[in-house]
Amino acid sequence: MGVVVSFGEKADSGSIDRLVALVREDMGRVNETILARTGSDVTMIPEVAQHLISSGGKRLRPMLTLATARLSRYSGAGHVKLAASVEFMHTATLLHDDVVDESDLRRGKPSARKVWGNEASVLVGDFLLGQAFKMMVEVGSLACLDVLSTAAAVIAEGEVMQLAAAKNTATTEDEYLAVIRAKTAALFAAAAEVGPILAGAEPTAQKACRSYGLNLGIAFQLIDDALDYGGTAAKLGKNVGDDFREGKITLPVVLAFRRGSDEERGFWRAALEEGRSDDAALARAIELLRRHRAIEDTIERARHYGAMAKDALALFPPSDMREALDEVVDFCISRAH
Known part of the structure; x- marks a missing residue:
């Protein structure tokens, strides 16, 4: 069911083209590393890994590692292995997420669990995590290893937090934000922080890059x-309404539930807690979200965090790389249009 919601006035559109151009050479080396490190005599491992790795993701997280290293005037080669580690961590979480969520689509194509089964998806995810940590050790920075290993633990905590909050309509906005800080933002933050750490930048620069990644x-x-x-399957890489059908509590739902009448809250409980989430229920959910401006206000909150991400980089002198990182924020927000 494709329901398109108007998000209101369009914000300035962003692009990651400048960032892609600035890190193109380094990303070529990252991609070579990724290909080399997914090799295994166990045939299923490279098959499953490459199914997802080659499926068209933008690789934004590893690009952040490369970009913040260059922003901090790093001139070595360790950032390439760290960026590949970040991408492996991200890919592993996607493989595990699809098993937990029972997702059939990922980036617009059948998920690995749909093709090879849950067991293979979990085990190949574990293999990629192992390779990620191996590369971190090879780089030889204990501080970078600390940041990325801490992120891995926090991401797992976020997944468990989300599992605990699933179908719980009493979830508050603060509780939900705590989940996404752990589940999603922790890897963005770590990816951006290890660049200046590797470059030996001042702690203020390290904290600034971490703040940028976290808020982004x-x-x-x-x-x-x-x-x-309100999006499309092409933009999402999964079916529209999947969060609703899976009983996930996300910020639009939190806002609409809080602002709704007793009758509307009864609807949300039936749909999310009891699983009455067919196409008719999805249409009703979207109508309630629009009535209470829940989607628009979610986007406004995203803009707020985007502004904080840009502010965090203000201590760096103007440069093409800083402007490119600012444009990444605009790009992330503009996906809603």
Whole structure:
């Protein structure tokens, strides 16, 4: 069912083209590393890994590692392995997420679990995590290893938090934001922070890049939440309404539930807690979200976090790379239009 919601006035559109151009050479080396590190005598491992890795993701997270390293005037080669590690961590979480969520689509094509089964998806995800940590050790920065390993633990905590909050309509906005800080934003933050750490930048620069990544990650996830109720399958890489059908509590739902009447809250409980979430229920959900401006306000909150991400980089002198990172924020927000 494709329901398109008007998000109101269009904001300035962003692009990641400048960032892609600035890190193109480094990303070529990252891609070579990814291909080399997914090799295995166990045939299923490269098959499953490449199914997802080659499926058209923008690789934004590893690009953040490369970009913040260059922003901090790093001149070595360790950022390539760290960027590949970040991408492997992200890919592993996607493989695991699809098993937990029982998702059939990922980036517009059948998910790995749909093709090879849940067991293979979980085990190949574990293999990629192992390879990620191996590369981190090879880089030889204990501080970078600390940041990325901490992120891995936080992401797992976020997944468990989301599992606990699933179908719980009493979830508050603060509780939900805590979930996405852990589940999504933690990897953005770590990816951006290890660049200046590797470059030996001042702690203020490290914290600034971490703040940029964290706030960008929150904005990114909030836009995804909005798109689930008003985007297209092409933009989402999954079916519109999947969050609703899976009983996920996202910010639009939190806002609409809080602002609704007793009767409307009864609808949300039946749909999300009891699983009465067919196409007719999805249409009703979208109508309630529009009535209470829940989608528009979710996007406004994303803009707020996006502004904080840009502010975090203000201590760096103007440069093409800084402007490119600013444009990444605009791009993440503009996906809602």
